[in-house]
Amino acid sequence: MSLESDLISKKELLEMFDISYGQLYRWKRKNLIPEEWFVRKSTFTGQETFFPREKILARIVQIKDMKDDLSLDELADMFSPNPADVALPRSEIVERNIVTEAALGLYVERHKETTIFSFENVLYTYVLDTLLQTGDISLAEGHIVLQAMEEHYDKFRAKSGQLVFVRKLGIATCLVASSPCEVYFESGVRVVAQVHLPTCVERLKMKLSI
Amino acid sequence: MDTQARHNLVISGIGSAAGGTYQNLNVQGVAKVHGDVDCVLCLVEGVVEVNGNVKVQTMHIRGKAKIRGHVLGEDVKVDGELTIAGNCEAEKFDVAGGFVIDGLLNAGQISIRLHGRAKVREIGGEQIRVEGGPRFGLFKRGRTLSVDSVEGDDVYLEYTKARAVRGNKVNIGPGCEIDLVEYRTDFQQAKEAKITSSQRV
Numbered sequence: 001m002s003l004e005s006d007l008i009s010k011k012e013l014l015e016m017f018d019i020s021y022g023q024l025y026r027w028k029r030k031n032l033i034p035e036e037w038f039v040r041k042s043t044f045t046g047q048e049t050f051f052p053r054e055k056i057l058a059r060i061v062q063i064k065d066m067k068d069d070l071s072l073d074e075l076a077d078m079f080s081p082n083p084a085d086v087a088l089p090r091s092e093i094v095e096r097n098i099v100t101e102a103a104l105g106l107y108v109e110r111h112k113e114t115t116i117f118s119f120e121n122v123l124y125t126y127v128l129d130t131l132l133q134t135g136d137i138s139l140a141e142g143h144i145v146l147q148a149m150e151e152h153y154d155k156f157r158a159k160s161g162q163l164v165f166v167r168k169l170g171i172a173t174c175l176v177a178s179s180p181c182e183v184y185f186e187s188g189v190r191v192v193a194q195v196h197l198p199t200c201v202e203r204l205k206m207k208l209s210i
Numbered sequence: 211m212d213t214q215a216r217h218n219l220v221i222s223g224i225g226s227a228a229g230g231t232y233q234n235l236n237v238q239g240v241a242k243v244h245g246d247v248d249c250v251l252c253l254v255e256g257v258v259e260v261n262g263n264v265k266v267q268t269m270h271i272r273g274k275a276k277i278r279g280h281v282l283g284e285d286v287k288v289d290g291e292l293t294i295a296g297n298c299e300a301e302k303f304d305v306a307g308g309f310v311i312d313g314l315l316n317a318g319q320i321s322i323r324l325h326g327r328a329k330v331r332e333i334g335g336e337q338i339r340v341e342g343g344p345r346f347g348l349f350k351r352g353r354t355l356s357v358d359s360v361e362g363d364d365v366y367l368e369y370t371k372a373r374a375v376r377g378n379k380v381n382i383g384p385g386c387e388i389d390l391v392e393y394r395t396d397f398q399q400a401k402e403a404k405i406t407s408s409q410r411v
Contacts, residue, residue, distance in 0.1 A: 011411075020378055020394075022336035022363035025316050029299050045390065046373050047358060160231040162245065179245075180219065180230025196229055196246035199263060 007039065007050040008057070017060050030072040032063055032079060034209060080209045083119035083201075088208075093117060093125075098207055103129035106142045119204075124149040126204045127163060127195055136193040137165060141172045152176040156197060163195040216250070219243075229262045246279065263296070280313070291326065303335075320362075324369055328355040338362040338377075342369035342385055354385065376411075 008016075014024065027033050037059075039050045059079075066075060093104060099122070107125045108114065114121060128145045131137045137145070148163065153176065155161070162179035165172065168189045177183060179196055216233035221241040229245025237254040246262035252269040263279035271288045280296035287304045297313035304319075308326025315333045322328065322340040340355050355370040365377040369385035379396040382388055382403040391397065391408035399405055 015411075020363050021334060021361040021376060022318075022378075025334035025361070026318060026336065028334075029301075029316055029318075160248070162228075162230065180217070180228050180232065182228070191244075194228065194245040196231075196248070196262065198231065198248065199246045199265070 006053055007041075008053040010049040010051065013051060013056060013060070017064065019060070019064075027063060027072070031076040031206065031209075032072065033059060034206060036207070080205055083205070086117075086119040086122065086208060088117045088122060090115060090117065093122065096207075098122060098204075099125045099129040100132065102139060103132055103142070106139060107146060110143065110146055119208075120153065122208075123201060123204055124153065126207075127197070127200050130195055130200060131165065131193055134193070137172065141165075144172065144174055148174050148176050153197070161197040163193075163197065165192045165194075166190060167192050219249075229260070235266075286317075322355065324353045324355060326353065330355070330357050332358050333360045334362065336363045338365045338367075340367045340370050341383075 010024070014021065028038070033056070037051050037056060039052070040047050041050055063075060070078070090104070090108070093099060094101065103125050106128060107121070124146055127149055128142050131145060132139065132142060145163065145165070153161070156176065156178065160179040161176055163174055163176050164183070165174040166185060166189050172192070185191065216231055218234040218236065219227055219232045220236045221227060221239060223239045225239070226242040226244065229243055229247045232247065232249040233251070235247060235249045235252040237256055237258050240257045241259070243258065243260045244262070246264070247260055248265040250267045252264070252266045254271045254273060254275060257274045258271070259276045261278050264277050264281045264283070266281070266283040268285045269283050269287065271292065272290060274291045275288060276293040278295045281294050281298045281300070283300045285302045286298070286300040287302075288307060288309065290307045292305060292307070292309040294311045298311050298315045298317070300317040302319045303315065303317035304321045306323040306325060308324070309328050309330070311330040313331055315330045317335045318337070320333065320335045320338045324340065324342050338360060342353055353369060357370065357372045359374040359376070360367065360370070360372055361376045363378045365375060365379065366381045366383060367375065367386055368383035371387045372389070374390045374392070375382065375388050376392040378394040380391055380393040381396070382391065382399040382405060384400045384402045386403040386405070388404070389406045391405055392411045393408070394411060397408060397410070
């Protein structure tokens with residue numbers, strides 16, 4: 001929960017730094033400002049956008065400072081985390097709302113000894129979370145997702161993979177396949193969900209770059 | 211991360227396919243794609259439905275495209291109807307026809323020629339141009355762009371209903387109903403435009 005004083009309005013921000021709307025939107029497109037920082041609130045003029053004050057001020061200063069030396073893409077790489085460097089304690093994952101408590105709880109149930117999460121650990125939990133959030137799978141079925149990811153994700157590190165979750169007669173199973181791949185099931189099987197793993201990786205990187 | 215060669219997905223006639231990472235996605239007919247799509251070139255002549263997000267460099271649609279997710283592209287061009295149940299980000303966004311975008315349209319160059327109903331939550335960009343299509347009596351109604359706010363550097367709007375329009379240069383053309391205009395350097399309005407209040411900021 002942020003207090004009013006912790007937020008700065010988009011208008012104030014643009015005035016303060018003498019940047020145009022076009023510039024701000026371009027920086028957003030180039031992933032220099034995370035989506036999560038754009039907070040929409042109702043004001044007397046209608047729905048307006050606000051930003052977490054400290055974070056946005058620091059970020060704009062950085063961008064303005066370096067944009068003459070680096071390309072926008074290079075700047076974006078700077079702000080985006082290197083998976084190899086990710087080492088998050090469990091408390092931070094909860095605090096930063098990277099995944100829901102339910103998904104995290106399930107992971108921790110399986111791996112009681114994990115206190116620091118590597119990028120892969122978070123990714124597996126994130127994939128599980130994606131499926132849980134859409135209501136496609138139940139908590140009880142979550143274990144198989146984690147097991148499949150843990151065992152097979154390695155094979156798709158350098159190429160595009162997908163997790164396919166299916167159900168037949170109430171029994172669930174899942175598989176990790178390359179993406180795209182052509183797979184056809186017999187008519188008794190219902191494909192519940194297909195998760196494109198590279199997209200998850202990108203979205204998770206974005207969440208972690210805050 | 212993707213070091214394998216990308217393949218093409220071609221659907222001719224009526225077909226469906228799984229989402230995934232492709233080089234070209236070509237549709238001549240009616241196609242349904244299940245899952246996220248990541249491709250370089252997407253050319254559609256007909257109808258395409260994607261149950262997922264789309265990441266593309268160049269997307270040209272002639273017909274109808276319905277995307278149940280976000281669209282991230284460089285060059286998005288639609289001649290017909292576009293529906294996006296999420297946000298749309300592009301460097302160039304060119305639509306002649308109608309569109310519904312549930313979230314934010316964030317693009318560098320935006321060019322919209324209205325031939326049907328258009329609705330988007332907010333628009334942000336650099337050069338933004340919205341023109342009403344040809345109007346023939348019966349079809350006058352419904353060829354409006356409904357949007358909450360439009361924010362850009364250079365904004366020209368026709369037949370747009372918006373709460374707020376903000377920019378460096380703002381030009382409000384015919385058929386517009388705007389509650390608030392905030393401009394930095396230039397402001398022009400057509401005499402038929404209905405603007406509740408305008409101020410220089």
